Amino acid sequence: QVQLQESGPGLVKASETLSLTCAVSSYSISSGYYWGWIRQPPGKGLEWIGSIFRSGTTYYNPSLKSRLTMSVDTSKNQFSLNLSSVTAADTAVYYCARSVAGALCFQNWGQGTLVTVSS
Amino acid sequence: DIVMTQSPDSLAVSLGERATINCKSSQSVLNSSNNKSNLAWYQQKPGQPPKLLIYWASTRESGVPDRFSGSGSGTDFTLTISSLQAEDVAVYYCQQYYGSSYSFGQGTKLEIK
Numbered sequence: 761q762v763q764l765q766e767s768g769p770g771l772v773k774a775s776e777t778l779s780l781t782c783a784v785s786s787y788s789i790s791s792g793y794y795w796g797w798i799r800q801p802p803g804k805g806l807e808w809i810g811s812i813f814r815s816g817t818t819y820y821n822p823s824l825k826s827r828l829t830m831s832v833d834t835s836k837n838q839f840s841l842n843l844s845s846v847t848a849a850d851t852a853v854y855y856c857a858r859s860v861a862g863a864l865c866f867q868n869w870g871q872g873t874l875v876t877v878s879s
Numbered sequence: 880d881i882v883m884t885q886s887p888d889s890l891a892v893s894l895g896e897r898a899t900i901n902c903k904s905s906q907s908v909l910n911s912s913n914n915k916s917n918l919a920w921y922q923q924k925p926g927q928p929p930k931l932l933i934y935w936a937s938t939r940e941s942g943v944p945d946r947f948s949g950s951g952s953g954t955d956f957t958l959t960i961s962s963l964q965a966e967d968v969a970v971y972y973c974q975q976y977y978g979s980s981y982s983f984g985q986g987t988k989l990e991i992k
Binding site for chain 2: 798805806807808811819821822855857860863864865866867869870871872
């Protein structure tokens with residue numbers, strides 16, 4: 761069973777860059793599937809951030825696209841998220857996830873990590 | 880961008896009764912390549928990540944009880960729980976994955992009456 765684990769700073773200063781990594785175990789990223797990031801502000805709903813394929817092909821949420829960079833490192837079996845110029849509105853639990861085969865919905869999820877943006 | 884709207888925002892149903900949650904997309908999410916709708920349903924319990932229940936609008940994920948079913952096509956979709964169990968108390972989200980930009984509904988909170 762594939763497992764995903766998010767890691768990164770839990771506190772980021774406003775205007776700086778939020779960087780998270782998702783380590784994948786029991787499955788090789790290079791074997792396929794899409795990999796994604798989803799976030800959830802405290803007490804609110806889910807927001808899709810972006811998805812990436814093993815080749816590096818990316819799909820980004822248009823509302824975040826200008827600040828967002830996603831990458832995949834097949835040698836470390838992990839993928840990453842960088843979100844620049846953060847504000848308090850970026851405070852959320854950030855989840856990484858693996859898609860369903862052939863469909864860009866999310867079958868396997870990490871436990872999530874809370875990132876707080878401080879002023 | 881496709882906007883997903885769920886109804887109702889919250890719902891209270893008696894144990895053993897049917898629960899129905901609706902999801903409407905602002906444009907069709909019907910995939911012409913396979914004639915399936917790019918629509919998924921998730922269940923989220925407090926402190927947990929979402930759990931995939933249904934994809935392709937009506938395909939039940941492995942291990943999901945058969946009291947959960949999805950229906951609909953194009954722009955209008957429904958998640959039905961045929962006989963509500965106590966463990967089904969959660970927030971339910973729909974998600975469209977059509978094209979290159981994906982989005983979730985705002986969520987429906989399901990409680991026991």
